[in-house]
Amino acid sequence: MSQSLINIAAVAGGGALGASLRYGVMVLSGRLFGMFFPWGTLLVNIIGSFALGVIIGIFALKFTPPDWLKLFLVVGIAGGFTTFSTFSLDAYTLWERKAFLASGGYVLASLILSVAALMLGLVLSRNLS
Numbered sequence: 001m002s003q004s005l006i007n008i009a010a011v012a013g014g015g016a017l018g019a020s021l022r023y024g025v026m027v028l029s030g031r032l033f034g035m036f037f038p039w040g041t042l043l044v045n046i047i048g049s050f051a052l053g054v055i056i057g058i059f060a061l062k063f064t065p066p067d068w069l070k071l072f073l074v075v076g077i078a079g080g081f082t083t084f085s086t087f088s089l090d091a092y093t094l095w096e097r098k099a100f101l102a103s104g105g106y107v108l109a110s111l112i113l114s115v116a117a118l119m120l121g122l123v124l125s126r127n128l129s
Helices: 003-033 039-061 067-081 084-096 100-126
Strands: none
Touching: 003 039, 003 067, 039 067, 039 084, 067 084, 084 100
């Protein structure tokens, strides 16, 4: 099997696992805490960000993984579980590089533009004839 196919399979398998884990957290949090507040989303964002921090820290300091394993864990599982973890890593990486303005701008732009894009998408879809 070619390296490209191995990488695609790693991302796909990790993504399926991450999405399944997200679903489990969402169902469990709904049962435990109710549906009034988005506890499930908050939990997966926090857990995913923490897990990605641990994974990247280990990869940076202790272990250089093969590409397929990094893709499986970071893009697949973490990405399928929550893309917020990747957003958190990007924001911190900019901060760590002392690109404070870029980091702050990225956080603000991501928050404001993502919510605005969601609102625009909702408005457009609600107004389709």
